[in-house]
Amino acid sequence: MKRLLGVALGILTAIGGFVDIGDLVTNAVVGSRFGLSLAWVVVVGVVGICLFANMSGRVAAVSGRATFEVIRERMGPRAGLANLTASFLINLMTVTAEIGGIALALQLASGVSYMLWVPFALIAVWLVIWRVKFSIMENVTGLVGLSLVVFAVALFLLKPDWGSLASQALNPSIPSGEGSGVYWYYAIALFGAAMTPYEVFFFSSGAVEERWKVKDLVQSRVNVLLGFPLGGFLSLAIAACAAVVLLPAGISVTTLSQVALPVIQAGGQLALAVLILGVVAATFGAALETTLSSGYTLAQFFGWSWGKFRRPAEAARFHVAMIVVLLAGVAVLATGVDPILVTEYSVVFSAIALPLTYLPILIVANDPQYMGKHVNGRAVNIVALIYLVIILVASVAAIPLMIATGAGA
Amino acid sequence: MSKAKPIPAQDIKPAPRPAGLVLDAQLHLLDRQILDVDGVPVTTVDDVELSGPAPDEPIPEGAEAPHITGLLTGPVLGTRIFGGRPPSSRFIRIPWDMVAGVDTVVSLGVRANSLDASWVERWMRDQVIAKIPGGRHDPE
Numbered sequence: 256m257k258r259l260l261g262v263a264l265g266i267l268t269a270i271g272g273f274v275d276i277g278d279l280v281t282n283a284v285v286g287s288r289f290g291l292s293l294a295w296v297v298v299v300g301v302v303g304i305c306l307f308a309n310m311s312g313r314v315a316a317v318s319g320r321a322t323f324e325v326i327r328e329r330m331g332p333r334a335g336l337a338n339l340t341a342s343f344l345i346n347l348m349t350v351t352a353e354i355g356g357i358a359l360a361l362q363l364a365s366g367v368s369y370m371l372w373v374p375f376a377l378i379a380v381w382l383v384i385w386r387v388k389f390s391i392m393e394n395v396t397g398l399v400g401l402s403l404v405v406f407a408v409a410l411f412l413l414k415p416d417w418g419s420l421a422s423q424a425l426n427p428s429i430p431s432g433e434g435s436g437v438y439w440y441y442a443i444a445l446f447g448a449a450m451t452p453y454e455v456f457f458f459s460s461g462a463v464e465e466r467w468k469v470k471d472l473v474q475s476r477v478n479v480l481l482g483f484p485l486g487g488f489l490s491l492a493i494a495a496c497a498a499v500v501l502l503p504a505g506i507s508v509t510t511l512s513q514v515a516l517p518v519i520q521a522g523g524q525l526a527l528a529v530l531i532l533g534v535v536a537a538t539f540g541a542a543l544e545t546t547l548s549s550g551y552t553l554a555q556f557f558g559w560s561w562g563k564f565r566r567p568a569e570a571a572r573f574h575v576a577m578i579v580v581l582l583a584g585v586a587v588l589a590t591g592v593d594p595i596l597v598t599e600y601s602v603v604f605s606a607i608a609l610p611l612t613y614l615p616i617l618i619v620a621n622d623p624q625y626m627g628k629h630v631n632g633r634a635v636n637i638v639a640l641i642y643l644v645i646i647l648v649a650s651v652a653a654i655p656l657m658i659a660t661g662a663g664a
Numbered sequence: 665m666s667k668a669k670p671i672p673a674q675d676i677k678p679a680p681r682p683a684g685l686v687l688d689a690q691l692h693l694l695d696r697q698i699l700d701v702d703g704v705p706v707t708t709v710d711d712v713e714l715s716g717p718a719p720d721e722p723i724p725e726g727a728e729a730p731h732i733t734g735l736l737t738g739p740v741l742g743t744r745i746f747g748g749r750p751p752s753s754r755f756i757r758i759p760w761d762m763v764a765g766v767d768t769v770v771s772l773g774v775r776a777n778s779l780d781a782s783w784v785e786r787w788m789r790d791q792v793i794a795k796i797p798g799g800r801h802d803p804e
Binding site: 318319327328331333335336386387389554557563567574575 | 694695696697704705706707708741744769776785786788789794798799800801802803804
């Protein structure tokens with residue numbers, strides 16, 4: 256019974272933890288402009304994140320080594336440092352976007368400008384990182400984040416034409432009035448939002464934090480293989496809500512309140528309250544994960560002591576690094592830059608940086624010195640290689656498309 | 665100036681297999697994580713110190729093969745990436761006697777706090793982290 260509860264808890268937190276500000280904004284933007292014609296990208300992205308989260312979790316459980324230790328060890332200091340720089344900057348962008356997301360959700364709840372909520376969000380995130388146990392942090396934000404199911408409920412209440420939604424999703428075509436360049440630019444953004452590299456840093460470091468052993472691999476696989484696809488369904492529900500309400504009205508999403516419009520229309524104030532709770536939990540959880548991820552990447556590259564299972568004094572540089580990252584994120588927000596804009600760029604840059612993390616993981620997952628008999632099977636490797644090609648194409652195409660389309664304008 | 669006579673390729677004998685543990689410096693040592701006896705990360709391996717004749721000295725016949733005398737670490741990433749050689753004062757040495765094992769990590773038989781290599785960590789702890797309330801408590 257206790258074991259079953261553990262499994263259920265793991266799945267639920269994986270669902271609630273899947274959606275972050277990147278998924279929220281990108282899915283709503285895409286739904287409001289392209290309907291469900293990019294739904295296939297979410298499916299491709301979810302399969303990809305399942306594959307690589309599983310692989311990095313397995314590497315961490317079997318060898319006890321988290322992603323960035325492996326990256327430095329296998330790529331050497333030069334390529335490793337270049338990788339660290341890129342990953343760290345994108346992570347910082349994501350931290351900024353998530354803290355902005357918390358503040359925007361609180362603005363939606365209170366009417367007080369988000370700028371005034373930013374310091375509050377900063378202190379709350381830091382306090383949790385400083386004092387709260389890893390498992391409690393994960394479970395609480397994941398479970399409360401489940402309130403985002405309100406998007407799926409709202410979709411039913413809106414009584415959409417299911418046939419037309421299904422045909423948009425199953426026979427994707429570029430809507431009239433949108434160029435093919437823009438379509439593919441948003442395809443990459445959506446792919447980057449689903450497969451954000453920080454999830455892999457976080458997942459592998461989290462496996463070390465929670466002291467996974469080989470016998471825990473089955474449970475982690477169940478969490479990932481059930482939780483992430485269900486999280487993907489939440490992403491699709493966000494896009495579908497936007498497709499049903501915002502697309503016909505000609506509203507393209509530029510603010511968080513527009514993301515909430517379909518939910519308000521379907522369920523009124525109560526639904527909005529649940530939505531805000533869900534958005535705060537999801538962005539707060541993701542702010543914790545990205546802040547920790549930047550600490551993890553730095554500490555693992557330089558060989559510092561790290562981890563929330565230690566007292567802060569026993570992982571001093573790790574904690575100093577995270578304080579600096581949080582302050583840097585808030586400094587970026589203090590310039591008045593629009594957090595939604597930061598989010599939109601962060602998901603595209605995530606897509607650009609994907610090969611940097613996935614290739615080393617794939618190599619080490621095949622290295623018997625690290626993995627013993629738990630190396631990748633042939634089927635996993637075939638799928639992983641197909642994904643490597645997709646990731647490389649998305650990564651190479653992203654910047655030209657960004658320039659050609661004026662970042663999807 | 666007389667040139668050394670080249671040795672024909674077929675006369676080069678394969679190196680004799682040395683006794684003891686054989687490690688590939690690049691593959692098994694450089695950039696590996698070093699953990700202390702309690703499993704606490706200390707640093708990474710940046711260079712390896714070898715015994716043997718000093719550079720530019722003739723090697724006497726039958727001299728003992730060089731062996732590892734220590735692992736080197738320290739703020740030397742710059743020269744490792746851009747080339748050149750840092751002043752040797754920059755290196756922090758971990759004597760090879762302290763190494764308890766080499767696997768996917770290099771494990772030491774001593775505590776991190778007893779090592780020079782962890783002075784930055786100690787400094788950050790004492791000057792910054794320990795001064796913030798709760799810094800010495802377990803997370804709850």
